[in-house]
Amino acid sequence: MELDFDTCRNAATSRDARFDGVFVTAVRSTGIYCRPSCPAITPKAENVRFLPTAAAAQREGFRACLRCRPDAAPGSPEWDIRGDVVGRAMRLIADGVVDRDGVPGLAGRLGYTERHLHRMLTAEVGAGPLSLARAQRAQTARVLIETTRLGLAEIAFAAGFGSVRQFNDTIREIYGRTPSELRARRSLPEHDEGVVSVRLPFRAPLHAEALLSFLEVRAVDGIDKVDADGYHRVLRLPHGTGRVTLLPKEGHVAATLYLADLRDLAPAVARCRRLFDLDADPAAVDAVLAADPALAPLVLKEEGVRVPRATDGFEIAVRAVVGQQISVAAARTVLRKLVGEAFPTAEELLALPDEAFAMPDARRRTLRALATAVAAGELDLDGGGRDETVERLKALPGIGDWTAQYTAMRALGDPDAFLPTDLGVLRGARAAGLPDDPRALSAHAERWRPWRSYAVIRLWRLQ
Numbered sequence: 481m482e483l484d485f486d487t488c489r490n491a492a493t494s495r496d497a498r499f500d501g502v503f504v505t506a507v508r509s510t511g512i513y514c515r516p517s518c519p520a521i522t523p524k525a526e527n528v529r530f531l532p533t534a535a536a537a538q539r540e541g542f543r544a545c546l547r548c549r550p551d552a553a554p555g556s557p558e559w560d561i562r563g564d565v566v567g568r569a570m571r572l573i574a575d576g577v578v579d580r581d582g583v584p585g586l587a588g589r590l591g592y593t594e595r596h597l598h599r600m601l602t603a604e605v606g607a608g609p610l611s612l613a614r615a616q617r618a619q620t621a622r623v624l625i626e627t628t629r630l631g632l633a634e635i636a637f638a639a640g641f642g643s644v645r646q647f648n649d650t651i652r653e654i655y656g657r658t659p660s661e662l663r664a665r666r667s668l669p670e671h672d673e674g675v676v677s678v679r680l681p682f683r684a685p686l687h688a689e690a691l692l693s694f695l696e697v698r699a700v701d702g703i704d705k706v707d708a709d710g711y712h713r714v715l716r717l718p719h720g721t722g723r724v725t726l727l728p729k730e731g732h733v734a735a736t737l738y739l740a741d742l743r744d745l746a747p748a749v750a751r752c753r754r755l756f757d758l759d760a761d762p763a764a765v766d767a768v769l770a771a772d773p774a775l776a777p778l779v780l781k782e783e784g785v786r787v788p789r790a791t792d793g794f795e796i797a798v799r800a801v802v803g804q805q806i807s808v809a810a811a812r813t814v815l816r817k818l819v820g821e822a823f824p825t826a827e828e829l830l831a832l833p834d835e836a837f838a839m840p841d842a843r844r845r846t847l848r849a850l851a852t853a854v855a856a857g858e859l860d861l862d863g864g865g866r867d868e869t870v871e872r873l874k875a876l877p878g879i880g881d882w883t884a885q886y887t888a889m890r891a892l893g894d895p896d897a898f899l900p901t902d903l904g905v906l907r908g909a910r911a912a913g914l915p916d917d918p919r920a921l922s923a924h925a926e927r928w929r930p931w932r933s934y935a936v937i938r939l940w941r942l943q
Contacts, residue, residue, distance in 0.1 A: 488530040492516045498683055498763060501553040503530050506542045512656075513537035518548035532556075535615035536606025543656040551619045551654075554681045555759035559605075561895045561930075563866040565590050566604050569597065570612070571893075572863045574750040578613035579640040579743075580718055589863050617641060618654045620746045623678055625651075625662050630742070632659045638742035674739045678749060679732040682758040685784030688728035690941060691756060694788045697808055698799070700815045703823055710734075714822045715751065715791055717744035721822050724752055733758065754893065757786035765895075765931045769938070772927055774912045778938050785941070787933050793861025793891035794854050795823045800886040801846050801879065802839065814838050826854035846878030866892045889933045898925055898932040908939030 483503055491499040499516040506513040509527040513534065514520065531537045534544065534551045544551050559570035569590055572578075577586050586609055587594045598608040605612070621639035624630055630638070636647035651659050696706035704713035710727030720740030727734045733756060737748050753759060762784040770779040790796040798818070803811040817838050818824060824832070829851045837844040850873075853859035859872050866888055873884040882899055889897035899905050900918040910916040915924055928935045 483530045483532060485530065488516070489525060489528070492518075492528075492530075493522050495519065498761070500550075500681075500683070501556050501759070502558070503532055504534055504537050504550050505529075506531050506537045506540070511541065511543055512545050513542040513550055514545040515548045515550045515553050518545055518550070520545070520547060531606050533605045533607060533612070533615070534619075535612045538615055538618075538654055539607045539611045544654055546655060546657070551615065551622070552679075552681065554683055555753065557683075557759055557761035557764070560759035560893065563892075563894065565592060565597070565865075566600055568863055568865065569601060569609065570605070571750075571754075573609060573612045574616065574746070575862070576616075576640070576718065576744075576747040576750070577863075578609050579617065579746070583609050589860065613640075614650065615654075616746055618650050620749075621647060621651060621659070622655065622662060624676065624742065624745065625659055626666055627668070627677055629668050632663075634742075635659070638745065640743065640746070674742065676737045676739065676742070676745060678735050678737070680726075680735050680749065680753055680756070680758055681732050682756075683761055683763070684731065685762055686728060686733075686756075686758075686786065687782050687784045690782060690785045690937070691728070691788055694937070694940075698812065700812055700819060700823075702816070702821065703819055713791070715748055716822050716825070717741075717748055717751075719744050722748055724748065726752060726756060728756075751791040754789050755791050757789055760786055760895075762786070765934045768931050769928060769935055774914050775928075775935065775938065778912065778942070782938075782941070785934060785937055787889060787893075787895070787937055789893055790891045792823060793887075794826055794851075796891035797850055797854075797861055797873070797883075797887045798823075798829070798847060800883045800890075801843060801850060803886075804843065804878075804883060826851040830855060842878055846876065849876045850879070861887070861891050864892070866894050889936065894933060896930040896932045897936070898922065899936055900925070902936075904940045904943045905936055908942035911942040912939065914939075 488503055492505050495517045497517040504513045505516060506529045507523045507527055509523065559567050572586055572589060577589065583594050587597045590597060602608050617640045621635055624635040624638060633644050636644045641647040648659060655662060692706050692711055695711055699705045710725050712725050715722040715724055722740055722744060723738040725736045735752055739745060739748060766779045766783055770776045802814050817836055830848060853876060854861060869892060870884045870888050873879050873887060882901055885897045885899050888894040900922040906916045909921050915921045925932055925935065
């Protein structure tokens with residue numbers, strides 16, 4: 481959104497939580513920045529500025545409010561859905577690419593020079609990649625300080641800081657307290673080493689049953705499952721394999737992370753947020769879909785339906801190829817033979833013998849071609865541009881529009897992917913009184929832009 485002063489002022493005055501993560505309120509008289517929904521006394525208009533990110537506020541010397549925790553707000557829906565270079569950069573920074581590969585690594589992933597990337601990010605979000613990564617490191621450190629019994633020096637390096645001094649200075653600058661003061665008087669949980677419990681906020685409403693039921697019917701033994709305690713899955717992370725349990729609750733999703741290396745906390749959180757589509761703006765989505773009389777009853781009955789996305793783009797692409805022209809149950813059986821203790825990487829899949837592929841030869845060749853493209857760096861299913869990635873997918877043998885659009889919806893986070901030939905979509909359309917001919921349904925679905933992915937999920941729920 482454009483940071484129009486009056487719009488932001490009205491949102492902050494009414495403490496509208498829908499704008500948390502969309503902008504922050506920086507108060508000149510106190511030197512503090514807050515969420516729009518902060519319960520503190522509303523400052524005078526002449527004392528406030530509205531900035532697009534916490535990193536932008538920190539860059540200008542403002543400290544995070546310790547009451548409303550603006551650094552822990554849901555992510556901006558704008559950066560979540562945008563497929564351009566800035567949106568991709570924001571998602572990659574959240575995944576820890578700058579901490580692992582530096583700004584040159586980020587720029588290389590995006591295909592831009594460091595200077596041009598810095599200029600674009602500063603113009604749109606008020607901070608460059610280093611400042612954005614620094615803000616994330618501070619947030620990661622605060623979570624570890626307040627939720628674990630780790631020593632502060634261990635936390636400094638786990639959060640990605642280069643030294644304890646840098647860690648101490650950053651925490652004091654951003655939070656106005658030392659790390660020891662942030663930890664003081666907190667009752668820390670009795671967790672085993674490597675276990676971190678965090679709350680993942682979202683914009684209400686969130687239809688938890690829709691998320692969990694979708695994931696449950698597609699769960700693969702050994703990789704993921706759904707039970708009374710929530711959704712459990714194995715995570716392949718930059719520094720090792722981890723596990724997570726996600727349980728939707730009132731106002732947040734409780735995440736219990738089991739990490740082999742605590743440096744993986746930030747990317748694990750980013751991937752879990754992406755999986756559950758927690759940075760979406762359900763009000764915006766539902767308003768567009770409810771404008772169609774055919775979908776209005778569905779939206780009224782089930783508000784806040786999300787698109788179950790991915791913790792690993794390659795996994796989703798493999799699932800899409802395996803699922804071509806077979807049932808969900810049959811696809812699960814085939815996938816079980818492909819996976820070990822974690823879903824295979826592209827390199828691991830290429831090393832599997834032909835006997836591991838319980839499928840027609842043509843489909844096995846498609847999977848090998850997909851894995852070859854990913855392993856060679858020719859296909860980026862986690863940070864690549866959406867249109868470009870879809871076209872590269874469709875250029876591979878055995879991958880058509882259905883597979884590419886399914887991958888775009890779940891792996892690339894495209895909010896406007898559409899699958900008009902999918903049998904489940906057509907059955908759902910028929911049940912909703914919509915055209916059940918692919919061409920006619922595609923024409924009708926133009927009114928659902930830019931949220932056709934969410935319409936697909938709703939139609940699947942009707943079959």
